[in-house]
Amino acid sequence: MTVDVLARRSTTPKPTLVELQGVHKTFANGTVALENLNLAVGEHEFVSLLGPSGCGKSTALRLISRLAGLSAGRLVWSGEVAVGDIGFVFQEPTLMPWASVFDNVYLPLRLQRMSRRAVGARVDEVLDLVGLREFSNAYPRELSGGMKMRASIARALVTEPKLLLMDEPFAALDEITRFRLNDDLLRLWAGRRFTVVFVTHSVFESVYLSERILVMAARPGRIVEEIRVDAPYPRDDAFRTSEPYNAWCREASAALKRAMGES
Amino acid sequence: MSTVLEQPTLADRAALGGDAAATDSAAADAHARRARRERVLRWVAPIAIALAALGLWELVVWWNDVPHYILPGPSLVAQSLVEDWGTLSGSLLVTLQVTFMALAVAIVGGVGLAVLFSLSKWVELSLFPFAVVLQVTPIVAIAPLILIYVDSTQVALLICAWIVAFFPILSNTTLGLNSADHNLQNLFELYGANRWQTMRFLRLPAAMPYFLGGLKIAGGLALIGAIVAEFAAGSAGTGSGLAYRILEAGYRLDIPRMFAALVLISLTGIAIFLASSLLSHLLLRRWHESAVKRES
Ligand SMILES: Nc1ncnc2c1ncn2[C@@H]1O[C@H](COP(=O)(O)OP(=O)(O)O)[C@@H](O)[C@H]1O
Ligand SMILES: [Mg+2]
Numbered sequence: 001m002t003v004d005v006l007a008r009r010s011t012t013p014k015p016t017l018v019e020l021q022g023v024h025k026t027f028a029n030g031t032v033a034l035e036n037l038n039l040a041v042g043e044h045e046f047v048s049l050l051g052p053s054g055c056g057k058s059t060a061l062r063l064i065s066r067l068a069g070l071s072a073g074r075l076v077w078s079g080e081v082a083v084g085d086i087g088f089v090f091q092e093p094t095l096m097p098w099a100s101v102f103d104n105v106y107l108p109l110r111l112q113r114m115s116r117r118a119v120g121a122r123v124d125e126v127l128d129l130v131g132l133r134e135f136s137n138a139y140p141r142e143l144s145g146g147m148k149m150r151a152s153i154a155r156a157l158v159t160e161p162k163l164l165l166m167d168e169p170f171a172a173l174d175e176i177t178r179f180r181l182n183d184d185l186l187r188l189w190a191g192r193r194f195t196v197v198f199v200t201h202s203v204f205e206s207v208y209l210s211e212r213i214l215v216m217a218a219r220p221g222r223i224v225e226e227i228r229v230d231a232p233y234p235r236d237d238a239f240r241t242s243e244p245y246n247a248w249c250r251e252a253s254a255a256l257k258r259a260m261g262e263s
Numbered sequence: 264m265s266t267v268l269e270q271p272t273l274a275d276r277a278a279l280g281g282d283a284a285a286t287d288s289a290a291a292d293a294h295a296r297r298a299r300r301e302r303v304l305r306w307v308a309p310i311a312i313a314l315a316a317l318g319l320w321e322l323v324v325w326w327n328d329v330p331h332y333i334l335p336g337p338s339l340v341a342q343s344l345v346e347d348w349g350t351l352s353g354s355l356l357v358t359l360q361v362t363f364m365a366l367a368v369a370i371v372g373g374v375g376l377a378v379l380f381s382l383s384k385w386v387e388l389s390l391f392p393f394a395v396v397l398q399v400t401p402i403v404a405i406a407p408l409i410l411i412y413v414d415s416t417q418v419a420l421l422i423c424a425w426i427v428a429f430f431p432i433l434s435n436t437t438l439g440l441n442s443a444d445h446n447l448q449n450l451f452e453l454y455g456a457n458r459w460q461t462m463r464f465l466r467l468p469a470a471m472p473y474f475l476g477g478l479k480i481a482g483g484l485a486l487i488g489a490i491v492a493e494f495a496a497g498s499a500g501t502g503s504g505l506a507y508r509i510l511e512a513g514y515r516l517d518i519p520r521m522f523a524a525l526v527l528i529s530l531t532g533i534a535i536f537l538a539s540s541l542l543s544h545l546l547l548r549r550w551h552e553s554a555v556k557r558e559s
Contacts, residue, residue, distance in 0.1 A: 067449050083455040094446040097550045098468045107464070111454040139550050159454075 014042030023073030033059040035220035048206035056221025057199040087156030093148035095140040102136040146177035217259040335519040343519035358504035361489040365424030373432030381440040398430040406495035423492030428485035435477030439470025475543040482535040
C-alpha cells in the first residue's frame, strides 16, 4: 500500500505548504490519538481527511494550527507563519452571540489591533463574498444554521489565510444547505486559491470537494490510503450525477470500510 | 408565510363556498383580541387580588374593633405614611444611601475579584475560602462586632450590607468568566489574543448574563444587609434609617408608623428588583436566550 501511495503522489506535484512528518500525539490520559502520521499539503491544494469518528482528524488539524503540541515528530511549514495565515472553521459556527455579524467577522483583525475604520471595507468585502452583506448588523441568533456557517467562513477568510482548516463544518446542516455551501466553498477556493484541509466523515462530500482524499483509520489514528480525485473544477451538479463521481465514491467507500476494518 | 405558488381559480373559490381571505382576517382579529385581553389581565388580576386583600384587612380590623396599637388597618397605615412623610422620607434616603453604596462597592469588588480569580488559579484557591466564610456567617452575628470595631456607624452599616451583597456577584461572575465557549477560546488563541483581549472581548461578555443574575440577588441582599445592620446598631444609629424608625416606633407603640416604614422597605426592595430586571433585559435582549422573545 505504501508503494501505491508513493506512486500516486508523483502526479502533478505542487510545492508543499505544510507537512507533518512522523507525528505522534499522545494525550495526558494516555490516549494515543495519532501514530506515525505523515501528511503533506501542497500550496493551493484541497485535501480532505476522511475517517470514522475518533480517528484523530480534529487532533491533526489542531496540531497543524499549533493549538496543540506534538508528542513526537515534526511540523514543517514552507515559510514563515504569521498570525492570520491560518483560518479555522469548526463544526459549530462558534460565533460570539453578543456581537453582530460584522463584529464577529471583524474579530480576527480587531485582535491584531486594526481599527474598524481601516479594515471596515475589507470586512464588508468578505461579507459580500459569502452573501451576508445585508445581514451585517444582525445577531447570530437571528440567522439560520447555513448563514451562521457562512459568517464563520467569512471570519476565517477575513485575514486572507494561506491555509483554511475546516473541521466537519457542514456536518450539522441539512443536505440542501450543505450542497449549497459546498458549491460556495469551491467558488471561494477557486477565486482565492488558498489551501484547504477539510475534515469530514462524508464520502460524498470528500469526493465532490477535494483533489485528494486521505483516508484515516482509528486506534491509533493514522493515514491508510490516499485517493486522487482527478476531476476538473469547476464542479457542479452535473459532476454529482456523473459516472466518474460514482466510481470515486465507491472507491472512497471501500477504502473507508477497509480503514474501519483495520481498527 | 410560504410563497403562494398557484392562485386558486374562481371556480376553486366558489367550491370552497366562501371568501378565504375574510376567514383569515377574522381569525387574526380574534387572535389579536385574545392577546390584548391577556395583556390587560396580566396587570388587572394581581392588582385586583391585592386590593381585595387590603379591603379584607380593613374590614376585619373595622368589624372586630381591633385597636390601632395592635393592628392598624391599611387606611391608617396610609395616613401615617402621609403624615410622617417628613421623618420617613429622610430615613428612606439614609437607607437607600447605604444600600446603593454597598451595592456599588459589591459590584466593583465582586467583578474585580472575579477577574483576578479567573486570571490566576492561585489567587482563587487562596482567597475563595475567605469569601465563603463571609458568605456563610450570618450577618446578624457579625454586625455587632463590626459596629464595635469600626468607629463610624455609617461605614459599619456599609460594610455589613456589602458583605451580603458581595458574594452572589463574585460567585456568579466567576462562573460566567469561566463559561466562555471552548472553541471561541481556541480561536482567540489562534489569532494570538493576549490575556487582556481575551478578557475584554470574550470572557467579560460571556459573563454578562451570569453577572446580571448575581446583581438581581445582590440588590435585594444589599437592602436586607443594610436593614439588619441598622437593627443591630439600634439607637446608636446616628444616621437613623428605616430600621431605626421601626425600632423607635416600636418603643412608642406607634404601630401604624411601624407598618408605614415596613411598606417603604418592601417598595424599595421591589423597585430594586424591577430595576435590575429591566437592566438585565435591556442588556441581553439582542442575544441571550433568557431575554429574547420566543417566537410562537
Ligand atoms: N483532550 C483530549 N484528551 C484526551 N483524549 C482526547 C482529547 N481529544 C481527543 N482525544 C481522543 O483522541 C482520539 C482522536 O480524537 P479526535 O481527533 O477528536 O477524533 P475525530 O476528530 O477524528 O473524531 C479520540 O479517541 C479522542 O477520544
Ligand atoms: Mg472531530
